[in-house]
Amino acid sequence: MSAVVAEHDDHHDHGPAKGLLRWVITTNHKDIGTLYLLFALAMFFVGGSMAMVIRAELFEPGMQFVNPQFFNSMTTMHALVMVFGAVMPAFVGLANWMIPMMIGSPDMALPRMNNMSFWLLVAGVLLLASTLFMEGGAPASGWTLYPPLVLQTGKALPFAIFSVHLLGISSILGGINIIATIFNMRAPGMTLMKMPMFVWTWLITAFLLIAIMPVFAGAVTMLLTDKFFHTSFFDAAGGGDPVLYQHIFWFFGHPEVYVMILPTFGVASTIIPVFARKPLFGYSSMVYATAAIAFLSFIVWAHHMFTVGMPIAGELYFMYATMLIAIPTGVKIFNWTATMWKGSMTFETPMLFSIAFVVLFTMGGFTGLMMAVAPADFQYHDTYFIVAHFHYTLVPASVFILMAAGYFWLPKWTGHMYDERIGQLHFWLSVVSVNILFFPQHFLGLAGMPRRIPDYAVQFADWNMISSIGGFIFGASQLLFLYIVINTIKGGTGEKVTGEVWEDAAKHSLEWTLPSPPPYHSFTTPPTVIPTEHM
């Protein structure tokens, strides 16, 4: 041990580089984490503005602002930007910041590759955004990019495909780095079954990413050759099948949605015990449930395709397999409830967002269960019911938990406390408006309104207007979050925070044993005491 300490003493100059170049060439996990988080926040507002365009057009029946083609580009780009530009990078940013600190290591295992992952992401998203200005407009075939429709895209098609390749490479490199870090950099005594849940969920997510991103890259490459090199993978005239694309896409796409929700589970399992002042209930069943959900995600893809014309055996198999997901997901929700049960709860902003997550994610889970039932899905499929469903699992689930994580760890990252009053105002505005925004969409879908339409029959007018109003309030409320982030970085309330920040947090996880803000290289010597409160 003394040798390590002595060596450390010789390297006092290992601080951040000076000036703006620091952020370009950095290999430090915290700097890269910050870049990821800020980039994700910026993209959250870009994707959010597209959602505002959509809700403005849908505010009343009739076409008021945009033409139908541009509307389709907006729904497509909103999804792609939010999925690949906002939610995924935000979780990678959290992983970068938190995993080394949670497992007691100085940095990520592969720091240079870490830098490359981030800049490839930026290149990929910018390339994607540039298609908005191309002849024929941005892709307008939905984020699923189904052929033959996607092949009608104008000049943007090859650029969108190349952007998907870049994003895929970025995610795979990020996944490799996370796995390498978790397997090699844990402090002595940090066995796998002592790792915090956030680390566990990211370990599983990283494997999902490595497994699925090549599949998506393959699918879009087949689109590319179909369009430009006269293959006919997806063209019946040449012996192909357009439905084949859907199978490949959803083999990627279903695990992909779990890439966005598993780390969410991890953060919720981290925050709830701290504010309930109780250990997480059922740690090992949480780990197994996460693994079970990840496994199931690979064998249920065709539930996105019940109406595509599958043989009855296929329909039934995918229905049964999909229903199974309810079991491990139920275990998680029961575990969070049991963690709160007989706790000693306080309700700071991170806890409020986490509780809202449990409740509203469960709502999304219920509609998910309804849609798992194939014959009923013959009615729900491709209506606003599904739009409501996946927005419930993404916005008041993934996005709320990202907000919770922001409030939870900002004091740790910056050493400053955020303004609790504004945080709570942000929470209440968000939780009310998100329900005004998405709850009526259930009614619209059941009443027969298809998704991805720029205009609708007049019987859908009132709920659309209510939904749009909710959307505008929700969108505007997020500016409060932006304000809080900037304000906290600049000094926040001026209150000095301790290393622990939250009461007894150090009992739960290692990052709270470091000072706030933590040193540039988190743990230069491995910690000797491993917290086990979360187990």
Added chain:
Amino acid sequence: MKKTKQLFAGLILMALGLGTAQAEYTLNLMKGATKVSHDIYDLHMLILWICVFIGIGVFGTMFYSIYHHRKSRGHKAAQFHENTTVEIIWTIIPTLILIGMAIPATKAMMELDDVQESEMSIKVTGHQWKWEYEYLDNGIHFFSSLDEASNKARQVGSGIDPFTVENYLLEVDKPLVIPTKKKIRFVFTAKDVIHSWWVPDLGWKKDANPGFINESWTSVDVPGTYRGQCTELCGKDHGFMPIVVIAMNEPEYNAWVEKQKSAVAAEAGSASKQWAKEELIAKGKSVYETNCSSCHMADGAGLAGTFPAIKASKVVTGDINAQVKLMLDGKGMMPAFGKMLSPVDFAAVVTFTRNGLGNAVGDSIQPSAVQALQSATPGAGKNE
């Protein structure tokens, strides 16, 4: 969290209030007009109530805990963190519930899938952006597109209030007519991209995939008009290709069939007559608005990079026969209109494009000439 609960209560109350105020409101799935749609409705209600029941249990426990087990009430945290019995119970009970749901779901699925012993068949083909219906038993065949009133009102900045248009976006020029109390088999395919045919009252939707055939069936009990829409994103005008199904009692249906047959004969007669140029231009304008304007735009300006302009187009201002041939056979995204338009409509729209939309070529073409070109091109422009 109490506020969230209140919000839900508020939303539900608001929903009920509005529901009584305006009968048009639907909050729930429609029961529909067939046995299958009733079964699906029952299934939907069963799962909905199961979800509501579980939700009350889980959220109730959580809110009890949030109220009672808080630090501000002086509650001390217990330190338990596992309980094998409880964990086994809350794994097994959901499993049993799922099995209970799977049984009726499987039954409904089997029923939906069984297209055997149908009494008639209708082929449905999706096009960008209209539906083609072909009665396989009696040869009736037509296209069905968004009606003119909706189409005018839905243009950006049309200035027409959609509330003044009857059945806005849910009305077509030629509805699909079916007899009641007969098992009708539908076969689905598409010409260009994937579409999906959905009439909620029938209880299902089915994708129409280019190059492949899908099947489904229905048997409507009650005469009536049932409306639906395309539900698979199929490009720019995906939101504007509605479906209208009129179910009629057998005698009325038979009368409708006879009327269609005599209309076909009349159509053939008008194709052989000599038309004046002005007549063709006038007719062509409305044909253009229904069939061409969604891509080439109402003023013929097209859409840069995707859809060529008609105005000053080399094709339209060039040889008339070459233009007809291109339109008969289609090219790239442009469908083969020989299959969609009658010779009269075809000749009318050709004449219109050459003498309207800023073009002034001055010539015209007779329906009979179109027919002659059509038969000179083997395979193209004829209905299979």
